[in-house]
Amino acid sequence: MNSRKIEILVGLFVALAVAALLMLALKVADKGFSGNGETYELKAKFDNVGGLKERSPVKVGGVVVGRVGSIKLDEDDFTPVVTLVISEEYDQFPTTSSVSILTSGLLGEQYVGLQPGFLLDENDILKPGQFIEDTKSALVLEDLIGQFLFSRNND
């Protein structure tokens, strides 16, 4: 085993460890490299996004069709704008579609449920970057309990 070969192997070992650290930093601890396959973006305004996170799934009838790209506040009216990154495969959603923030299971993760509407006209297909008008916010447990108590006091 000559020393040149040993140096190369040690170099590879260190490079492997650095790659592992990079993966831990970028993929495990922080934002990952997303993007597999062609995608397009849709936007939706919610009153409250609850516990929705970036990269949460977007589902149609339980089938994952995309991910949440980014969640930002609109600078004019201070409502959250959620960017949905949808697979190019599913590009035929009508403009009458609605989105809502749902929870999987009682304590599970929150995701975006997309409910396709009726296609009235051939031109009424959601185009990339277009806003989905019909949105339903996340269910916040505290609000729900508050409403319940309020309605009981009225009785």
Place this chain on the structure above:
Amino acid sequence: MEWFAGIGRSTMGMAAGLGRAAYLLFGSLVARPQPLKNFPLTIRQIYVVGVQSLLIIIVSGAFIGMVLALQAYTVLVDYGAEQSLGPMVALSLLRELGPVVTALLFAGRAGSALTAEIGLMKATEQLSSLEMMAVDPLRRVIAPRLWAGIISMPLLALIFSTVGILGGHAVGVDWLGVDSGSYWSVMQAAVDFNDDVMNGVIKSVVFAFVVTWIAVFKGYDAVPTSEGIGQATTQTVVYSSLAVLGLDFVLTALMFGTH
């Protein structure tokens, strides 16, 4: 009286051993370090203790990640919380299992080999001959091995954790059907780079230092007979495993205990 004498003898023996171990550390690392001159020797030792341990680290990392995912899934699925599989696997590996299991495997795979090698050098009087040639064995033999251990083990622990998380992904996502995006996104929300990844690295640097120190000291201090070398090798594995597990508790309490 004989009983008290026994206690006194073993206490003095322990103190003398600690002193010799501290002297070895001082002589090899602190007193006039020559890192540049010994750099090629260190590279060679990194190859021996680091590169040659890669296979066992990668294989056990993959299997530990897989079995973690499998076990966690059976519990979490009852509560509909199988999305929490990602943080469960990642946090267990980064905080505890990565540094600890790597240190235990390293003690068994590389630490015992270091002890046996140095012990045999002593038994065959190679160390004495080095001294005869006015070469300091502490600097020529011990220091490169110590540095190689301290450099290699954190790298091995990082590789272990990464492979384990990928193994957990293979079982959880590809086999049991947890959503891949949830696996990563919930993990990303739960794992903090400084709190979890860097604390794991700090842990494995501490373990690396302790395990390698015990290994080279036990070899350097071994009784120069075949029996003595065997005993020293056993002691290396036992002492470093106990030290790692004990220190792990202390470090965990310091790092994550106050939340």
